[in-house]
Amino acid sequence: MSATAKTPILELAGLRKSFGRMEIIRGVDLAVVQGERHAIIGPNGAGKSTLFHLVSGHLRPSAGAIRLRGESIEGLPPQSINRRGLSRSFQVTNIFPRLSVWENVRCATLWSLGHRYSFWRDVERLDDVTRRTEEILTEIDLIDRRRTPAGVLTYGEQRALEIGLTIAGHADVLLLDEPTAGMSHAETERVVALIRKVSEKRTLLMIEHDMQVVFDLADRISVLVYGEIIACDTPARIKANAAVQQAYLGTEAA
Numbered sequence: 001m002s003a004t005a006k007t008p009i010l011e012l013a014g015l016r017k018s019f020g021r022m023e024i025i026r027g028v029d030l031a032v033v034q035g036e037r038h039a040i041i042g043p044n045g046a047g048k049s050t051l052f053h054l055v056s057g058h059l060r061p062s063a064g065a066i067r068l069r070g071e072s073i074e075g076l077p078p079q080s081i082n083r084r085g086l087s088r089s090f091q092v093t094n095i096f097p098r099l100s101v102w103e104n105v106r107c108a109t110l111w112s113l114g115h116r117y118s119f120w121r122d123v124e125r126l127d128d129v130t131r132r133t134e135e136i137l138t139e140i141d142l143i144d145r146r147r148t149p150a151g152v153l154t155y156g157e158q159r160a161l162e163i164g165l166t167i168a169g170h171a172d173v174l175l176l177d178e179p180t181a182g183m184s185h186a187e188t189e190r191v192v193a194l195i196r197k198v199s200e201k202r203t204l205l206m207i208e209h210d211m212q213v214v215f216d217l218a219d220r221i222s223v224l225v226y227g228e229i230i231a232c233d234t235p236a237r238i239k240a241n242a243a244v245q246q247a248y249l250g251t252e253a254a
């Protein structure tokens, strides 16, 4: 690979999104560098989820460009963006509660390998799926829970499983939407460790409200306020940025 640490893997340029006459995303430029952990923070209603919907293909931009490894992806359907290596988790859980942990990951793996290896013979393909399912369960530390129905996992374990489903398809750009929302302190610590691990060899873009998690995990932070990025910098500089303090962090950062 010729990519260097400075290569943007995901680029947004002049991105805009309006709903009727309301412009929610108002000209966003962002370059996410290969291998970095990048957090998007901002007040409620700033447009963070809308931005994720645009990047993952769940919404079409009104204007502007989105490039993944230099190729335009704006307007493509979510499945084709996913096949190009960008995978997204949702705030609302995506798991099948009655299926076991194993079956959940196996479904995600089958689905993703199906695109790549549809010409393989079934047996070989199933071996591959089994191997990949084991790999994922080991990576997310749920291998001992593989026979448990996903619906009876703890909340923290369910979020870990969701991360497993997100990485099942070999994506190297992960979008995580509030991965620690609603978690206890202990669950948050566990999921932060997991995010750190799964993002070691991947690029991470995440929306997160918990500032401790953001400052702990992120290499860079973008601050979205009323559909515009008002600052994009290292955690230390974001903390010290007066405009950010005023617009968003305020008392929370104190």
Ligand SMILES: Nc1ncnc2c1ncn2[C@@H]1O[C@H](COP(=O)(O)OP(=O)(O)OP(=O)(O)O)[C@@H](O)[C@H]1O
Pocket: 019, 024, 042, 043, 044, 045, 046, 047, 048, 049, 050, 051
């Ligand atoms: N499909 C839609 N149609 C109309 N307005 C929408 C639509 N989706 C989002 N909005 C509006 O866009 C604005 C930004 O919403 P969005 O969910 O992107 O913000 P957010 O930063 O993710 O907020 P939160 O932190 O509360 O999740 C809100 O005012 C919301 O009402």
